[in-house]
Amino acid sequence: MNATPMLYPQRLNQFTKEHADAFAAVVCGLLLILGWFALHLNWLGLALMLLPAAYVIGGYESAREGLTTLFKEKELDVDLLMIVAAVGAASLGLWQREYHLIIDGAILILIFAISGALEGYAMRRTEKSIRSLMNLTADTARVLRQGREEEISISQLQVGDEILVKPGELIPTDGLIVSGYSTLNQAAITGESLPVEKTVGEEVFAGTINGYGALKLKVHKPAESSLIQRVIRLVEQAQTEAPPSQEFIEKFERGYARVIVFAGIMLATLPPFLWGWNWETTIYRALTFLVVASPCALMAAIMPTLLSGIANGARQGILFKNGAQLEKIGKVRAIAFDKTGTLTTGQVQVSQVIAATDFTSSDVLKTAAAVESSSEHPIGKAIVQAAGDLDWVHTVEVQAVPGRGIVGMAQQQKIIVGNAAFVQGYVESLPEELQKTAQSLEEKGKTVVWVAQKPTSQESQGIVVGLIAIADQVRAEAAATITRLRKLGVAEIVMLTGDNQRTAHSVAQAVGIERVYAELLPEDKLDVIRSLQKHHQTVAMVGDGINDAPALAQAAVGVAMGVAGSDVALETADIVLMADKLEKIAVAIDLGRRSHNIIKQNITVALSFIILLLIGNFLGNINLPIGVIGHEGSTVLVTLSGLRLLKR
Numbered sequence: 001m002n003a004t005p006m007l008y009p010q011r012l013n014q015f016t017k018e019h020a021d022a023f024a025a026v027v028c029g030l031l032l033i034l035g036w037f038a039l040h041l042n043w044l045g046l047a048l049m050l051l052p053a054a055y056v057i058g059g060y061e062s063a064r065e066g067l068t069t070l071f072k073e074k075e076l077d078v079d080l081l082m083i084v085a086a087v088g089a090a091s092l093g094l095w096q097r098e099y100h101l102i103i104d105g106a107i108l109i110l111i112f113a114i115s116g117a118l119e120g121y122a123m124r125r126t127e128k129s130i131r132s133l134m135n136l137t138a139d140t141a142r143v144l145r146q147g148r149e150e151e152i153s154i155s156q157l158q159v160g161d162e163i164l165v166k167p168g169e170l171i172p173t174d175g176l177i178v179s180g181y182s183t184l185n186q187a188a189i190t191g192e193s194l195p196v197e198k199t200v201g202e203e204v205f206a207g208t209i210n211g212y213g214a215l216k217l218k219v220h221k222p223a224e225s226s227l228i229q230r231v232i233r234l235v236e237q238a239q240t241e242a243p244p245s246q247e248f249i250e251k252f253e254r255g256y257a258r259v260i261v262f263a264g265i266m267l268a269t270l271p272p273f274l275w276g277w278n279w280e281t282t283i284y285r286a287l288t289f290l291v292v293a294s295p296c297a298l299m300a301a302i303m304p305t306l307l308s309g310i311a312n313g314a315r316q317g318i319l320f321k322n323g324a325q326l327e328k329i330g331k332v333r334a335i336a337f338d339k340t341g342t343l344t345t346g347q348v349q350v351s352q353v354i355a356a357t358d359f360t361s362s363d364v365l366k367t368a369a370a371v372e373s374s375s376e377h378p379i380g381k382a383i384v385q386a387a388g389d390l391d392w393v394h395t396v397e398v399q400a401v402p403g404r405g406i407v408g409m410a411q412q413q414k415i416i417v418g419n420a421a422f423v424q425g426y427v428e429s430l431p432e433e434l435q436k437t438a439q440s441l442e443e444k445g446k447t448v449v450w451v452a453q454k455p456t457s458q459e460s461q462g463i464v465v466g467l468i469a470i471a472d473q474v475r476a477e478a479a480a481t482i483t484r485l486r487k488l489g490v491a492e493i494v495m496l497t498g499d500n501q502r503t504a505h506s507v508a509q510a511v512g513i514e515r516v517y518a519e520l521l522p523e524d525k526l527d528v529i530r531s532l533q534k535h536h537q538t539v540a541m542v543g544d545g546i547n548d549a550p551a552l553a554q555a556a557v558g559v560a561m562g563v564a565g566s567d568v569a570l571e572t573a574d575i576v577l578m579a580d581k582l583e584k585i586a587v588a589i590d591l592g593r594r595s596h597n598i599i600k601q602n603i604t605v606a607l608s609f610i611i612l613l614l615i616g617n618f619l620g621n622i623n624l625p626i627g628v629i630g631h632e633g634s635t636v637l638v639t640l641s642g643l644r645l646l647k648r
Helices: 011-040 044-072 078-097 102-137 229-240 243-267 278-291 303-315 324-327 339-343 361-372 378-387 420-424 432-443 478-487 501-511 522-535 548-554 568-574 584-619 624-646
Strands: 142-143 148-153 161-167 176-180 183-186 197-199 216-218 319-321 334-338 349-354 396-401 405-410 413-418 445-457 463-471 492-496 514-516 541-542 557-561 575-577
Touching: 011 044, 011 102, 011 183, 044 078, 044 102, 078 102, 078 243, 078 278, 078 557, 102 624, 197 548, 278 584, 278 624, 303 319, 303 324, 303 584, 303 624, 319 324, 319 584, 324 557, 324 584, 334 339, 334 522, 334 548, 339 378, 339 501, 339 541, 349 361, 349 432, 361 405, 361 413, 361 445, 361 463, 378 463, 413 420, 420 445, 420 568, 432 445, 432 463, 432 501, 463 478, 463 514, 478 501, 478 584, 492 501, 492 522, 501 514, 514 522, 522 541, 522 548, 541 548, 548 557, 575 584, 584 624
Parallel strands: 334 492, 334 541, 492 514, 541 557, 557 575
Antiparallel strands: 142 148, 142 161, 161 216, 176 216, 183 197, 319 575, 349 463, 396 405, 405 413, 413 445, 445 463
C-alpha cells in the first residue's frame, strides 16, 4: 500500500489529505452497509447503485495511484492489484449472479481504504514529531537601524545587522550577543533539558527561546546558514533518501508484483484442467491470491520504523541525516574519537606564556594573535581571547596547514604558529631551555604552541618568540561514555589527535581509552580509519574539526559535534550531536539496534502472514474478506510496530 508521507506539506494540503482518506472510508462503509441491506431486501436495483458507488469512493485514490504507476513508470503497483481483485470479484458476482461476491469486493475496498487511512495517520504521527522543527523558525525579526526598531522578514536580514529579542520570544536567527544577559531554552535544538545562561560575546541559535532578559544580537551569518535551517534541510534530506534496505524491498516489490500477476493468471486458468475445480471457485481463489500475496506489510516493515527512529533521535538532540545511518550506527563495532572538541570540551584556554630571550609575554601573545585571528581553530580562538586588548597587527596571506600550524605575513615578517615540528622548518633551532619547558608542560597534558617570526627580506632563518601552553578540559561525561560503549559491545575504541604523544596519552588515560594515535595529519587519520575497517566492518568516527572531515567521510558512520563542530565537519558527517553531548553516541547506537530489531520483527511478521494466508487460500479455508482482513491487518500491525521507536 502506498503511504509515502510528505514531510512539509502546506497546512491546507495537510488538512485535506489527512481527512480525505478517513472521509472516503466512512462514506464507502455507509454505502456498503446500505447496499448489503438492499440486497437482503431484494432491492437489487438500489443495491447495484449503492455498491458501485462504494467501489468508486473507497477505491478511487488507490486506482489513480496504481494506474499512474502503471502508465508512467511501467510498473505494477500493489494498489492496482487490490483494485483488480475487487473488480474481479464484482464481475464474477454479476456473471454468476452470486451478488454476495460484489459485497466481498466492496469489503475489500472498504478495508483497504480504512487501512490506508490508519497507515497514513500512523505515518503522520512520525512526521509531526519532525515537522515541529518548522515551528521553531520565526518569520520576522526586530532589527535596529539608525536607532529605531524595524520589523522585517528573516530573508531580508544581512550579516552585521543588530536585532532585538525580547523575553519569551524565539531567537530569529543565529547571532552573537552584543548586550544583555538571559537564559535560553535550547531543548528543541540541542536536547538539553535545562535552560542555558548566555551573555555578551556568546552565540545563540535560531529556534531557541529567550528567557527573562532582553538581548541585542549581531547577525554573523546569513539566515539560511543558521543551525536550525541546516537541521531542517538535513531532515528533509533524510525523509527523501531511502536507505539500502528500503531500496532493496522496493526493487523486490516490483519484481514480486510481476510474479504475483503471472501466478494469479495461472491459478485462474489451470486448476479446472489439473484438479477439476469449477470456474467460479478457481477465479475466486485466484482473486483472493492476488490480495493475500501482495507485499504491503513487507513494504511497511522498514520506513515507518526508520522515520520513527529519526524523529526520536531529533527530540534527543541526535540528527540522523538519513535512515541508512540509523541502520548502520547499530552495527558499529569500532569507534575512533578525535581528541580536541570531542573527548575534550574544546573550550581551551591559555594557561601559560613563556617568552624567549629578548621577548616578553605580550610579544608572544601579540605575535601569535596576529595570525590566529584569521583561524577558526579552538586553539587560535583561545590565543586571541588571551591577547585581549593588546594591540596586534592583522596578517595577510594566511595559510593554515591542518594538524600542523598556521602562517601569515605582517609588517614584512612571516609569522609562524604551530607545533614544534612545523616551526622547526622555519627557524635555525629551537632553544634548548624552551624545549625542556615544553616537555614539562606536555607531560602535564597541556598542548604547547610554538611562536616564531622570520623577516621576509632576508635569507636568514627565523627566530623563536616563545611558547604558549594551552589547557583543554576533558568532558565530564567522556569516561562514562567510553564505559557505556564497551558495555554495548563496541569491540575497539581508539583516539586520534594531531597533538603530541604525551598530551594524547594524558587525555586517553583520563577517559579510559587504551589505544592512541597521536601527531596525526588529516591523511593519517584517514589511514587509521581504513586500517580499522579491515578488522571491523562498520567503523564510526567522531570529530568536530576541518581536519576530521576526511576521516568522517571515510568511516561507515561519521558523527559530528553539532555546536562546536566546523561547517565542513557538519556537512561531511552522517550524524550530528546537536548539544555536543558525548553520551548521545551510546543513545544513537542503542536506537540503531532497536530499529534493526524492530525491522527484523516486522519482516518476520509480514512474511508469516503472507505464508499463512497463502496456505489458507489454497486449502480453501479463507474467503476474500478474511484474506483482506489478514493482509491489511498485518500491514497496519507492522506500521504501528515501527512507531514504537517514537517512545524514548
